Amino acid sequence: DQQVKQNSPSLSVQEGRISILNCDYTNSMFDYFLWYKKYPAEGPTFLISISSIKDKNEDGRFTVFLNKSAKHLSLHIVPSQPGDSAVYFCAASADGAGTALIFGKGTTLSVSS
Amino acid sequence: DAGVIQSPRHEVTEMGQEVTLRCKPISGHNSLFWYRQTMMRGLELLIYFNNNVPIDDSGMPEDRFSAKMPNASFSTLKIQPSEPRDSAVYFCASSFGATTSNEKLFFGSGTQLSVL
Secondary structure (H helix, E strand, C coil), X not given: CCCEECCCCEEEEECCCCEEEEEEECCCCCXXXXXXXXXXXXXXXXXXXXXXXXXXXXXXXXXXXXXXXXXEEEEEECCCCHHHCXXXXXXXXXXXXXXXXXXXXXXXXXXXX | CCCCEEECCEEEECCCCCEEEEEXXXXXXXXXXXXXXXXXXXXXXXXXXXXXXXXXXXXXXXXXXXXXXXXXXXXXXXXXCCCHHHCEEEEEEEECXXXXXXXXXXXXXXXXXXEC
């Protein structure tokens, strides 16, 4: 049973527009959330994170929003660039449980110029 | 630092053969993780170690899979015997710190395994 769900396998966006990638989770114990980015033939790399005590975290063009009541988070990329084309993984963990990160299946973002 | 180093990058083997994947974590990192990526299941955790001790191996598919971490700078993931359904990309990752939750993971480039 997937505890972290990324229901959109792919997303296509034009350069300069906003990309919104969504993630839902089922485990209410999760209290830390991360986004990883993966290019072909490379391992995932950390992009941005958010603690459950916040509802927003921003880093340059990337912003993550957390809605705890809905068990939903989203990653916004503004403006999108062709170099952002990659697979984006949502991940979550429960600090107190000492568990490793649980990842979603990923969403492939394609940004066209 | 060279990052997390995995070998081999690609492995093609026949069903029934033993496969050994290797990983060198980033120096100074206390935790090491093995993940497997497939289209159907995405990135799934197989096992993780903290200070060379296996902490959670609940993700290991079955007894055909085993992992060891004999020292802080080396880990192996072994599949014996291998089956076609084991075909996937296997990632090793490491992180600094005794806990896993708030530490960023640093991934290797992965091993693409194909079992024919």
